Amino acid sequence: MKPTDINHPEYFHKVIDCQYACPAHTPVPEYIRLITEERYTEAYMINWESNVFPGILGRVCDRPCEPACRRGRIQKEAVAICRLKRVTADNKGDITQLLPKVPKEKNGKKIALIGGGPTSLTVARDLLPLGYEIDLYDDQNKAGGFMRSQVPSFRLPEDILDEEVGYIINMGVNAIFNHRVESLKEITDKGYDAVFIATGAPKGRDLADLPGRQEGDNFIHIGIDWLAGVVFGHITSIKKRVLVLGGGNTAMDCCRTSRRLGGEKVKVVVRSPKEEMKASPWEIEDAIHEDIPILDNHVPLEFVVENGRLAGMHFDRVTPQYDEEGKRSLVSTGEPPLFMECDEVLLAVGQQNAFPWIEEDSGIVFNKRGLPELNPDTLQSSLPNIFFGGDAAFGPKNIITAVAHGHQAAISIHRFLQGRDMTSQPSPTTSLTTQKVGFNDWxxxxxxxxxxxFSVPTRDKTKTLKDRLLEVELGFNREVGKKEAYRCLNCDVQTIFDASTCIxxxxxxDICPTNCINFIENSDELSxxxxxxxxxxNLEQSLYVSEPVKTGKVMVKDExxxxHCxxxxxxxxxxxWEMLKYIYQSPKAYNDNE
Amino acid sequence: MSSSRPGFRHPDLAPNEAGYTIKDYEGGASTLCAGCGHDSISRAIVQAFFESNVPPHQVAKISGIGCSSKTPAYFLGKSHGFNSVHGRMPSIATGANMANKDLVYLGVSGDGDTASIGAGQFIHVIRRNLNMIYIIMNNGCYGLTKGQDSATADKGSISRKGAPNLLESIDLCEIAIQMGASFVARGFSGDKQQLIPLIKAAIRHKGTAVIDVISPCVTFNNTPQSTKSYQWVREHSEATGTFDFIPLQQEIVASYNPGEIAAITLHDGSIIHLHKTAEDFDITNRRKSLDALEEAREKHHILTGAIYVKPDGQDTHDLLSISDRKLNSLDKEDLCPGNSVLQDINDQYR
Known part of the structure; x- marks a missing residue:
């Protein structure tokens, strides 16, 4: 192998598994270390810079960082990165003075953001300091998008949402709320220099073809619409026996919300085996903890309506079978259909994109899946001044992906409006700083x-099931938060080897506890x-190969x-060997000076 | 400040056949200078005992005084240990071995402890062929007292002090062979690929197994002109051959050209394979082994690897016809069987 190019910005970035896995590339170990030093405000701001919504994401993030966490490979359970983010939010001081300054003098360019969710808010935050004028359109009376309309308050309290959304709106967004954009032309006619569309994936999938669907319509609800109805107070109760169809996080939110609105016998029914459910494992756990059974391998057959009321549903019992390519099909067991009694059904079987308000002759090209044709790097559509992001761009994902899209869209819009090169991407900002203080002192x-x-303490369910606004998780206190923070392995402190001085x-x-370091004859990577x-x-992890040492061997370190001890x-x-801290900041529009 | 070694080991590292993990063979954190060869030897000992499936509690490690003799604190933390008097490790080992011959005895000593103050003890324990491993961590200087030349420093070798050593050096391997040692090897702390199999063979060998391990002292004796520096040893070492140790239980799968390989069967059926580099070298021939050492010395080379092996020797217990039962298991009735037994013995002489 050739000597590893450790100057490539992605080499050490990849060693920081959590940061690499985070779509917004939050410098996780850096903020976790600050928690151990009780520097919560700084830790919060590091998060805020990257992921914009630390208090929100510290509660409801999909946490792609945690399965990636190195500690999970040595001790089974990853560092509670997500909950530590919440610790920074819970304990921070006043941050208003730390927010970026927005110039009074504008740069003359005007941008419209359609949809007030996390993607648009990120674009606004990144572009306001550059002097852009920003109009944000949303049909709700506050910003937040699906974080507000779909995520229940017992997981994400409204005041947390209001606070973090407010930081951005108050930077000077011209928000046009309670305004549903019904026509793209309406917007483009206003002469915006660029339009950013982040209207999410607002359409919940229905099971329209299932027998009994029409007759039982009064008792069958689309999950995300129903959740929004609960948030906005249109729906205040549900009958006692509820079936929730679907295995994603929306299904988990539906069933847990049902338990709070009067549902006593709430069940989740999933087509696929439990292991393949899309919901996050911890959300499934939380649902089970609230006495909600999850029945897998049941495919819905029909709604049974008797005397104008929903009586229940029939399900076909199936077993998963896998072909040679590992593709799964659900095969009926041949047993007679299973009847489950219920009073109401919530459908949480997927979400779809919908752009009924974009005129067919708009010039925006859509693909077969109904999604806009985009340049995946720049998020630019077939109309150069129109950009997409969040769930509206590539289908339903999650908040942290939406934030990452927001950062990218801001870069692209900025480059576009400055007439700069759109074919290349700005580089990340990186630095390597020594950690040596003295002899064996770092x-x-x-x-x-x-x-x-450490597990996060929760409120007793006898209380939380009575009040849908009462947050279930209490978060780590400072003491436990610090202990959890010490579990971080400081993967951003890199081991750097100089072959020229090695004896x-x-x-x-001999000292390496995990036998990472080897001095051997060089060869190809596999050998x-x-x-x-x-x-x-573990082929996903790199080998760090040095220049030859004196005997001609090379140092090979399995990362x-x-x-990082x-x-x-x-x-x-x-x-x-030196220990150097590698700081990697993914590019943002406001420091794109290339 | 300097931390102790973290408690985690590589998740892919399985326990050995005896059910012990590598951690069961490790010891405390080393307080020796960073880069000390002794730490590498300690690590080789950990690895060799782990790979040999010796239960840690079946090992007694005994040392004298010096940097080398501190190392038993850094390996085999769950074994028996005795840090004894300067140069007197062989006596303590002898006593322990007399009491319980069933343990694996690992003597750890240095060049000062063995070649100077303990020279007499060294030669006599070898003469008795006490069943033990005798590892000398040989750095050619007294590291613990600021690096004065030791009795194994080669004539002309220059340590950090800057003055060439005036005195003739003692070659511990040659002395060991002359005193009748039944297993003599020389290793280098910087070559674990060779050292670990040597220690594994020594564990299985019956009788005194002497391994003289050159172990550079990074602080006082790692100058380019020192014959015990990393650089010098790497440039001047000459192996007797590539060394394989095949434990009894393991099936021999590789096939070798018989002309290139010497196979020596140890008393327990384990086999040493030596892929010879020199054609006429026979490590079971005492005179040829001594010749090989002298020839290497003339060329300013350092001969490493297994140098002399006599697999069928008798150890101290055999020589002295000591009870087959270990002595510490003999109780009063065994030792004082009573008047009737005495009468029977006396009757034999009437």
């Missing part, structure tokens, strides 16, 4: 905690991976389970 705490993951004494090899003292079988550097007699 700026970060290199002791590796052996604590297991090959093996001190690093190297096999010939390490412990074979490097997979490096604990710094012992290699502590035991190196010649200072050939």
């Amino acid at each position: 700026m970060y705490d290199n002791t590796v905690s052996s604590d297991f993951r 090959e004494c093996d001190a690093c090899v 190297l991976r096999k010939s390490l003292s412990i074979p490097a079988n 997979n389970v490096c604990l 710094g012992l290699c550097a502590e035991r190196c007699p010649t200072g050939s």
Whole structure:
């Protein structure tokens, strides 16, 4: 193998598994370390810069960072990254003075944002400091989009949402609320320099063809519409026996909300096996904790309506079968259909995009799936001044992906309106700084905690099931938050090797607790991976290969389970190992100076 | 400040056949200088005992005084240990071995502890062929007292002090062979690929197994002109051959050309394979082994690997016809069987 190019900005970024996995590339270890130092406000602002909604995401993020967390590979359970984000939000001080300054003098360009969800808000936050004038259109009376209309308050209290949405609106967004945009032409006619469309995936899938659907219509509801109805107070109760169809997070929100509105026997029925449910494992757990059984491998057959009332549903019992390519099909077990009694049904079987308000002759090209044709890098549509983001761009994803789209769209819109090159992307901002303070003394705490993951305390369900506004999770207190923060392995503190000064004494090899370091004859990557003292079988993790040392061998480090404990550097007699902190900031419109 | 070693090990690292994890063979954090060869030897010991499936509580580690003799604190933390008097490790090992011959005895010593103050103990324990592993962590200097030249420092070698050593050096391997040691090897702390199989073979060998391990002292004796520096040893070492150790239980799958390989069966059926580099070298021939050492010395080379092996020797217990039962299991009735037994013995002489 050639020596690893550690100057490539993505090499060490990839070593920081959590940050790499985060669509918005939040510098996770950096903010977690600040929690251990009780510097909550700074920790919050690091989050705010990257993911814009730390208090919201600290509660309801899909957490792609946690399955990626290195600790999960050495101790099963990842660091509670998401809940630590909430710790920063819960304990921060006043941040208003830390928010970016918006110039009074505008730059003369005007942008319309359609839809007031997390994507549009991110675009606004990134572009307002650059002097753009921004009009934001939304049909609700407040911004927040589906974070407001669909995420129940017992998971995300309204005041948290209002606070973080407010930071951005108050930066000077010209918000046009209670205004449903019915025509794109209406907007473009106003002469905006660019239009950004982030209207989500607002249409809940129906099971229109299922027998009994029409007759039972009064008792059958589309999940996301029903959740919005609850939030806005149009729906205040549900009957006792409820079936929720679907296995995603919307289904979990539906069933848990039902339990709070009078549903006593609430069941979730899923077509697929439990293991393949789309809902996050922790949300499934929370539902089960609230006495909601989840029945998998049941395909709905028909709604049974008797005397004008919904009596129940028939389901076909199935087993999953997989063909050679691993493709799954659900095959009936041949047993007679199962009848489940119920009074109401909530359908949470998927969401779709819908752009009925975009005129057919608008010039925006849509693909077969009804999604706009976009340049995936710039999010620019077939009309150069119109950009898409969030669920409206590539179908339903999650908040943190929406935020990432927002940052990208802001960069693209800025470049477009400045007449700059759209074919290249700005580079991330990176830095490497030494962590050495003195002899075996580091700026970060290199002791590796052996604590297991702490669980978040919750309110008693006898209370929370009575009040849909009462938040279930209480969050870590400072003390536990700090202990959890110490579980972070500081993967951003990189081990950097200098082959020219190495005397090959093996001190690093001997001390490394997880046998990452090897001095061996160079070879191709596959042979190297096999010939390490412990074979490097995790192909997603890089090998760090040095220039040859004096004997002609090379140092090969398997990054997979490096604990970043710094012992290699502590035991190196010649200072050939250094511990340097790698800070990676993904590009933002306001620092795109290339 | 400097932290202790984290408690996590590589998740792919399975326990050995005896059911122990690598952690069961590790010890405390080293307080030796960073880069000390002794730490690498400690690690090789951990690895060799782990791979040999020796239960940690079946090992007794005994040392004298010096940097080397501190190392038993850094490996085999769950084994028995005795940090004894300067140069007197062999006596303590002998006593322990007499009491319980069933343990694996690992003596750890340095060049000062063995070649100077303990030279007498060293040669006599070898003469008795006490069943033990005798590892010398040999750095050619007294690291614990600021690096004075030791008795194994080669004549002319220059340590950090800057003055060449005036005195002749002691070659511990040669002395060991002359004293009748039944297993003599030389290793290098910077070459675990060779050292670990040597220690594994020594564990299985019956009798005194001497391994002289050159172990650079990074602080006082790692100058380019020192014959015990990392650089010098790498440039001047000459292996007797590539060394394989095949434990009894393991099936031999590789096939070798018989002309290139020497196979030596140890008393328990384990086999040492030596892929010879020199054609006429026979490590079971004492005179050829001594010749090989002298020839290497003339060329300013350092001969490493297994140097001499006599697999069928008798150890101290055999030589002295000591009870088959370990002595610490003999109780009063065994030792004082009573008047009638005494009468029977006396009757034999009437």
